[in-house]
Amino acid sequence: MKNVNMNTSVQKHWSLGIGLLIASLASPLGVSLAQTTNWVAYNDHAPNYTTPVNGWFTHPRATGYDMGEGGGTGNLTNFLNGQQLPVVITSMHIGSAHAFGLAVEPNNNTPAAQIFKGIVDVANTGIIGTQFSQNDYATFTFSGLDPNKHYIFRGTGVRGGGYALRWTVATIIGARTWVDAHINGNGGPGVLTSNTYPASLGAGQAAWNGGDNLQGAVVGWDFISPALDGTFTIQSSNYVGQIPSGTAANNTYSYAIDAMLLAEVEVAAPVITQQPTGQTTVEQNRPFSLTVGGSGTPLFYQWYKQGAGAVPGATFATYSVSQASLSQSGDYYAVVYNPLDRKTSTVAHVTVNADVTGPGIATAFSYPTVDFTTQVASLNQVIIEFNEIIQSTGATDPNHYVISGGIGNPASVILTNSSTVALILSTPLAEDTAYSVSVSGVVDLVGNNISNGGTNNPAPFRSWMRGPGNGLLFEVFDGISGSDVVDLLNSPLYPNNATFRTNLWIMDSRAALPDDTRENYGSRFRGVFIPPVSGDWLFYLRGIDISRLFINPNGLDASGKQYLCEEAHADTDGNWGRIVSNPVHLRAGQGYYIEAL
16 A cells, blocks of 8 residues: 555545535535535536436536636635635637547446536537547646545546547646545546556546446546645646557547546545454355445445455445355455545454255246247246355256156256246246256256255255236337426326237337327336346337336335436437346345336
8 A cells, every 4th residue: 555645645535425425515415424515516518407307417516617718717606605716717629629529427326427417418419539649638727625624526528429539547646745536437448547547647647438338337436635825736638558448549538537526625534434344254165244334434345354464355335255265264464544644453263164955946936938929928948056065067968857746857058147047848838837847967056966964955946837817918108299208207197098008928028019100199118027047138119209217126016116227318329228227136936016118
């Protein structure tokens, strides 16, 4: 660890912390944390105060000084009370003029959306261009800061054009101290620093894919001490260094920061508020976690194992292990620290016992296969989820599985993940019938056979049955003149008086409306999603007009639905990869209410 009182580059991923931080900054929302925020200010490069688009607009308390070609200067506004601050932002662009058309908003629920949506409209006109070959860059300087205080900065830029090589590097200049607090987006290449590529980036620099960044990556610094004259500068320029896929392009443009937040905070030394659990016992190859609680601003974490030193990558409040090994038995402690102090937790003892029991069956259930040509479902699959990771050897042998009721061995077995198999049957199951499946010859990672104490073996299950309500309910509401979901929600027909209603076998409106003859309508899908495997699921969405997707991650109750993602613009290109949800954890064989508007 470098001395954090100097110009340090300590890469931190505040995927949770930043959301809580900004919630506390926006105190009118009613959220309060221990951190004291004196003020917070936002600036929008090209403000949109008048026309909200799916929740994106410029708040009246956000300033709108040009951060690009024309340059801009003026006092920032305290977002918390609307009063003018003595702090001034001055921006300028050096080099050739490169003002482009519309940027786009990042995907919802991304770090950038959580920070800026409803305050700064990231999708503004004239996104700021920079080009390495012409040695141009955009800068904005803050002045009027208190050199005895500390500051937080967050910024982003989103061109959204899918330009994988159009990268931007932001550099903090003139500050005496800082700590990196960049936030990787939801997927994508994230934010690169000197920790990632020391040959291409130096201290105080952060590179992100400004040419795309729908994943909502954010560059930022905490614990910023301005120069003694109360200033520091953020500079954006075209990055041409190393990236995960090779090297960023040096013959095209990139796009500068066009949405920013600056806050003055009172820093506080760390205090441990929750000690880790003293004793944790876990079976080999099973997960365990240790958690420490702390207060203070900012907060950093490092877990240690006595006798081994710092645990690589264990730099969050919770240290998690997905598969415990015998060597991970021992004593652990955490250090909670910031530039002001360091605090050490009590010791947590972890005992990892050897796995001497064969794997068991967590669940077994029938799962139909649908022929996309005939749209006919066949009960020719049985899914088995084991209660631990299994070896692939033996797991795909049909002779190791027997289904009751005269079905016998499956025709083939597919290993769908490390603990789940799909049995493909040559003889379909009868509908609404009780069966059981017996398993032999399947072993866990240490070689224990399922026949040696494996639980729930044979495992009972009941086959599905078809009915008039099977599939998804699709409803059309005519007379909708707008293209936003809110226009549907405000219709007098919604939600109980649909113009047209039918069941669909696929979540695609083209199955009911195969062409564009029908116009000026809104629609709703409702149904149940049953995942064939447990894990974190991503949901993709596309719609010609604005669309939103919801799921109840806890079960079948429609009232428990939660927002997943939305198509915020017309999507005439039909790109499936553009709108993707955050991961949502679902269990195999369980039903979850799903809805699209």
